[in-house]
Amino acid sequence: MGPRRVIAVRHGESEANVAYRRAGDRPLVYERGDDEVTLSDLGREQARALGVMLAALPPDEAPEVVWCSPYRRALDTWAVAREAWGVAPPLTVDGRLRDREWGELAPYNEAAIGERFPEELARWRAQGEYLYRPPGGESFGDVAVRLRGVWGDLRERADGRRVLIVAHDAVVLVLRHVIAETPDSELAGLAVFAPVLNASVSTWGARDGRLSLLGFNAVGHL
Template sequence: MTGAGPSRVIAVRHGESEANLAHREAGDRPLVYGLGDDEVRLTALGRRQSAALGRLLAALPAGERPEAVWCSPYLRARETWEIAGDGWGDTLPVTVDERLRDQEQGAFDRLNPAAVRERFPEEAARREAAGVYAFRPPGGESLTDVVARVRAFVRDLDGQAGGRPVLIVAHDSVVLALRNVLEGVQSTGPPLAPVLNASVSVWRAGEGSFEPVRFNDVGHLA
């Protein structure tokens, strides 16, 4: 990164979605969710989480508060920012970038893990053996694929961010990919931790790289 890149990157996973809730309620029972990944909306809890995010952003000191926003095209991410922005009371330029979409699941789309094991037992076993970074569902993406497109996105921030703090509103897979790209971590094993709904992860620009400030923080939701 050069001096024109972001001075600080704040990455947020969207608030709780209706699909998150349906998957949690299904537990170990197979579930085929009724909407495509890009169509899923926030729950009432997800909207409250997004409002709490807006209050957190409003309370940040000058120099840490984001001055531009990049957002996933998926509805739940856009709703998260709209609610947070309204609660903050500040209008920022927002860029929707396709590279910030969630990991594409291909043949596994709309299926919870139990339904994947029921319908694609051989693929489920292959995923278990290969690990989530390397495994690519039929017609979908591996986490390594997500890292590659997020790396291209981060390269493009150099020259667009103009030395400002920026906010990225996206998905758990994108937050994990940002950690890989910004910290130079080459992950091949299990992800560091489940990235929680409406969690905040922050990196600040250092000498030629980014330094983690906090990861997967949900203190503002207490």
């Protein structure tokens, strides 16, 4: 059957999130590697709030194991939340839970892509967010492939257990697609559920032998 409960969390606000928001429509080149980006002060507060929420869960809903992206902002979110929770379930760090890769375009916001790589911006707009694969990067379909691998491992290794996943917006969004076993031809339909907010919580629970979505992108704990 697989996990009987899954809680998927996006990391707290990161320094990159702040930089991109401040840049707005102005070109931005963000030099720090995606795997090295840290949490902002607000992001740490959000992670603490997540830990408080976990501590308030009934015993039969609290996670028993944790799977986390290897990127620093996700690991930091879990570290701060774990301290606030006061519980440290077994942790698995899985590279397949990393954020969507943008390849050669990774340092640039949309305005900078348009300024430096106008042909790629045109291709991105023509193909759409969910089909577009940046040079050396991933489409949402590529993310779905690796998350199906994660989900297959969770079904075996976390059978009957409650799992917390700490990762990224693209991961949480595509995980919804993977758990529902939706065809990849329908990936563009995920747009109605975006954006996945920082430190938001999405929950699935076992019903009639399969997982059903109980809540998505919830931020009431913040």
